Amino acid sequence: MEFDVTARRRDAHGSEARCKQAVIPLDTDPAGNTDAFNPAELLLAALSACMIKGIERVTPILKFRLRGVEVRVHGVRRDVPPRLESIVYEIVVDTDEEDRRLDLLHDNVRKFGTVFNTVAPGTQLSGTLRRRRPGEEGPPS
Template identity: 35%
Template structure:
């Protein structure tokens, strides 16, 4: 599989990413630092999206049902050289299905997640999965 996106910015204004029929605004100026996502937050958003996509994918393969899933991701940014380190996630799956094997789901997400595995090559990832 191959992927492509387009992004653009205008001097002294913010920027946007174009993916298929979606447009995602992001901040590049100090004026929107508190209102628009920055590149580091978009990176963590991609990591989160990978996890949630795999919850959906594995719910079919592992034959369990859930009503929703949420993930909270935290990361530390180091300065020299600038990079992300120590990503931690808390994934919550709202399900009462006894067929949901949380340990196997975690193993599958960690083994088959494209973004997860890409990130794992450059920094430590820890996390938990809980059912509610």
């Protein structure tokens, strides 16, 4: 499997990335741009998408029933050399499945995610997968 993305500068305030029929605005302005993801945020979004895609891929195989998923990611940047020093994630699953099945789902996310396994060796990557609590704000979808 191979992937191709093309990015181009739009102006001094932003760029865009294209893949297939999709376009993503990029924050490449040194002053920042609140209407787009900066490169570090884009990496965290890719990691989040990888986790959700892995869950979507494995739930039919495991016959795992869920109503929704939300991934929350926090990255800490180190200045010298510039890099993401650590990434902590929380996967919140809206499900009635047993705890052991949640553990199995989390194991699959960690073992079979392309972006997850690319990022993990180069940073302190850790996190949890938990069930959504009754009444918790912002239902995953």
